[in-house]
Amino acid sequence: MKKVAVYGQSYSISAEKEIQILLEVLEENNIVCFIEKKFYDLLIEGGILDKKYPTFSHFSDLNSSFETMFTLGGDGTILRAVTYIRDLGIPLLGINTGRLGFLATINKKNIKESVELIIRGEYSLQERTLLSVRTVPKTEEFTELNFALNEVTIARKNTTSMIGVTTNLNNEYLTNYWADGLIIATPTGSTGYSLSCNGPVISPDSKNLVITPIAPHNLNARPMVISDGTSIQLEVDSREKEFLISLDSRITTVPKNTNVFIEKAAFTIQSIIPKNQSFLQTLRSKLLWGEDTRNETNL
Numbered sequence: 227m228k229k230v231a232v233y234g235q236s237y238s239i240s241a242e243k244e245i246q247i248l249l250e251v252l253e254e255n256n257i258v259c260f261i262e263k264k265f266y267d268l269l270i271e272g273g274i275l276d277k278k279y280p281t282f283s284h285f286s287d288l289n290s291s292f293e294t295m296f297t298l299g300g301d302g303t304i305l306r307a308v309t310y311i312r313d314l315g316i317p318l319l320g321i322n323t324g325r326l327g328f329l330a331t332i333n334k335k336n337i338k339e340s341v342e343l344i345i346r347g348e349y350s351l352q353e354r355t356l357l358s359v360r361t362v363p364k365t366e367e368f369t370e371l372n373f374a375l376n377e378v379t380i381a382r383k384n385t386t387s388m389i390g391v392t393t394n395l396n397n398e399y400l401t402n403y404w405a406d407g408l409i410i411a412t413p414t415g416s417t418g419y420s421l422s423c424n425g426p427v428i429s430p431d432s433k434n435l436v437i438t439p440i441a442p443h444n445l446n447a448r449p450m451v452i453s454d455g456t457s458i459q460l461e462v463d464s465r466e467k468e469f470l471i472s473l474d475s476r477i478t479t480v481p482k483n484t485n486v487f488i489e490k491a492a493f494t495i496q497s498i499i500p501k502n503q504s505f506l507q508t509l510r511s512k513l514l515w516g517e518d519t520r521n522e523t524n525l
């Protein structure tokens with residue numbers, strides 16, 4: 227491993243020690259490290275860095291010669307890191323200095339061991355599907371960043387009334403959901419917002435998506451798992467003039483006559499799974515799946 231990128235959010239430095247440990251390990255292994263510019267400026271301002279580092283500010287500053295992107299933060303940081311990687315195929319590894327860290331799987335207590343494991347190549351890659359979104363009329367915000375790793379959410383705005391989301395799959399009418407909104411989630415996002423709306427857990431290597439209504443007002447609107455080769459068309463009926471579309475943590479308002487077209491993105495994200503970790507382990511440890519006093523404590 228010769229060159230990596232490091233990304234963290236530039237709100238506040240919540241992980242000084244962890245950042246220094248990561249940079250030390252990379253230095254010890256003679257790995258060139260490029261740091262995201264806003265994060266770098268925050269670290270310089272905070273006196274965290276003892277030397278200068280090359281920086282990157284945008285997707286166009288990166289290329290496939292970067293062998294890994296390390297993130298320092300929680301899941302939201304991972305979701306934002308994806309906007310720098312896009313279709314470059316740079317494998318992503320999250321060091322969890324946030325709260326849950328479902329996607330950011332490296333425990334901040336063993337950064338050195340985990341990063342050395344990665345440097346020795348003791349990991350596998352988990353390919354993760356993304357969604358791409360197109361609207362008619364066009365939505366400015368989706369010109370460049372029109373993809374999501376977790377989910378695309380359609381939600382009501384400034385109204386207590388439900389919205390109606392007319393849903394077609396491959397141009398065939400499915401139903402009109404009367405709800406607070408509708409989530410189209412990837413397997414990765416199935417354990418995010420969709421899970422909170424009673425959606426199923428989908429293993430990361432499944433070639434599926436899930437359509438999960440948000441608080442639907444009927445007893446028969448259930449989450450529906452579909453093939454990830456499906457093209458999804460949505461139209462919204464609302465008493466308000468606008469509704470919300472969010473792609474992961476990025477949210478925007480669109481006029482109510484906006485038609486939304488969602489399908490699997492043309493590229494995937496590679497997430498690094500260290501040899502001593504797995505999706506099932508994360509499910510058990512982070513979402514306490516199967517936690518039951520009757521089960522052996524061999525988690």
Ligand SMILES: NC(=O)c1ccc[n+]([C@@H]2O[C@H](COP(=O)([O-])OP(=O)(O)OC[C@H]3O[C@@H](n4cnc5c(N)ncnc54)[C@H](O)[C@@H]3O)[C@@H](O)[C@H]2O)c1
Pocket residue numbers: 300301302303305325326327328329376377414415416417418419420422473474475
């Ligand atoms: N009620 C909810 O559960 C709810 C509501 C809104 C958004 N979200 C999720 O939060 C994501 C944005 O993350 P954020 O950190 O910017 O917001 P945030 O800080 O509000 O995170 C929401 C929680 O969801 C967890 N999370 C995010 N992605 C996950 C995933 N793929 N699997 C399991 N847990 C996941 C985060 O760790 C965090 O604990 C959205 O993509 C959506 O999936 C959840």
Ligand SMILES: Nc1ncnc2c1ncn2[C@@H]1O[C@H](COP(=O)(O)OP(=O)(O)OP(=O)(O)O)[C@@H](O)[C@H]1O
Pocket residue numbers: 235237238240299300301302303304323324325326327328330
């Ligand atoms: N909007 C914000 N305002 C202030 N600080 C923020 C904001 N978003 C993130 N942060 C800081 O950045 C850290 C990383 O945020 P991130 O969204 O990645 O993770 P998290 O929400 O803390 O954890 P997780 O998403 O895993 O539950 C947070 O712990 C918080 O300290």
